[in-house]
Amino acid sequence: MNKDVVIIRGESVADVAAALAGESEIFIVHDVNVAATAASVAVALPAVKAVIGIETSEERKTMETAVELCERLLEADASRRALVLAIGGGITTDIAGFSASMYKRGIRYANIPTTLLAQVDAAIGGKTGVNLHGYKNMLGAFHMPEFTFLAPDALAGLPAKEVRCGLAEMLKTFLIGDADAYAAAISLLSGTKTLSGLRDFAVRAAEIKAEIVRRDPLEHGERAVLNLGHTFGHAIEHCSGGKIAHGEAVGKGIILAAKLSESLGLAEKGLAARLKADFEGAGLDVECPFGIKELAAAMKKDKKDGKFVLLRGIGKPVVMEVSGDDLCKCTK
Ligand SMILES: NC(=O)c1ccc[n+]([C@@H]2O[C@H](COP(=O)([O-])OP(=O)(O)OC[C@H]3O[C@@H](n4cnc5c(N)ncnc54)[C@H](O)[C@@H]3O)[C@@H](O)[C@H]2O)c1
Numbered sequence: 001m002n003k004d005v006v007i008i009r010g011e012s013v014a015d016v017a018a019a020l021a022g023e024s025e026i027f028i029v030h031d032v033n034v035a036a037t038a039a040s041v042a043v044a045l046p047a048v049k050a051v052i053g054i055e056t057s058e059e060r061k062t063m064e065t066a067v068e069l070c071e072r073l074l075e076a077d078a079s080r081r082a083l084v085l086a087i088g089g090g091i092t093t094d095i096a097g098f099s100a101s102m103y104k105r106g107i108r109y110a111n112i113p114t115t116l117l118a119q120v121d122a123a124i125g126g127k128t129g130v131n132l133h134g135y136k137n138m139l140g141a142f143h144m145p146e147f148t149f150l151a152p153d154a155l156a157g158l159p160a161k162e163v164r165c166g167l168a169e170m171l172k173t174f175l176i177g178d179a180d181a182y183a184a185a186i187s188l189l190s191g192t193k194t195l196s197g198l199r200d201f202a203v204r205a206a207e208i209k210a211e212i213v214r215r216d217p218l219e220h221g222e223r224a225v226l227n228l229g230h231t232f233g234h235a236i237e238h239c240s241g242g243k244i245a246h247g248e249a250v251g252k253g254i255i256l257a258a259k260l261s262e263s264l265g266l267a268e269k270g271l272a273a274r275l276k277a278d279f280e281g282a283g284l285d286v287e288c289p290f291g292i293k294e295l296a297a298a299m300k301k302d303k304k305d306g307k308f309v310l311l312r313g314i315g316k317p318v319v320m321e322v323s324g325d326d327l328c329k330c331t332k
């Protein structure tokens, strides 16, 4: 995967036309919940050959859906020169990217993310895939998009809960990669929480992820820092039976990771309390309803090894193995 990670900032989704000027066959694949956005992109692109809506949910994020999408590309005569333009949240960009990686042994694709979470995370970096028997992202491929196009109007209509999920991932990125942006974002979020005010921060978070992926595209090392809060977060998602959404769980997981960092003597005392106050000030509920024993049992079943992303401080992540005994210390 030697393609660069490209982030393009636009004023409006229709501006994507400039980035696709040389294309002859574009196939739009969109979440049915953002059909209006897809329609306004389609009218701006003369090379669009088909507009394909898909229903998205974790249950439908499967190989069957990816194959169905390939079948629809075939029916619409997509050639090896075709470009898939994915418009939607992370589920859409993961499925569309994965289908593009398989169709005719791989065709190009590009993303217009329509959730904050996908703008700062899912639609960047070339990890694509689907779930298998309820296990997340078990089938997939590294397939880098031509670009990820960030436009503010793509987020129109995004429900408040989805905004909160995206905020948690955005703050995560600043905690691992930019202490100044973290402080500035927290200051902004303690007052206004409008999406338009957040625009520069979303672009900055996307760029930080792009920089990390450029250095470690296949996650042999550094890219793992993007999993801050995720080992706890996946366990929280699991224990809640899916009631706590991924981004919400990551917010709670970050606070637990900060507590663990303190209890291991990596971070100064007070880090977890500070982050908790910051996140709560930003409107995120970071209380974890589960005990550490319950979370530890869920973590054992997670496909990830016993590694945690911890913090020496804001902007200073470290990836470490943590024993079961040390893990239990973080609740004390
Ligand atoms: N590939 C990666 O590197 C990566 C990274 C992080 C997450 N992910 C994946 O991303 C997925 C989560 O992404 P997500 O949170 O964007 O979920 P999503 O795609 O399910 O979108 C969340 C919800 O918002 C709706 N929606 C999307 N845009 C909207 C808009 N503008 N207005 C109104 N509603 C809108 C969707 O229909 C959906 O109901 C997970 O499956 C996760 O595994 C992938």
Ligand SMILES: [Zn+2]
Binding pocket: 121, 169, 230, 246, 250
């Ligand atoms: Zn995540």
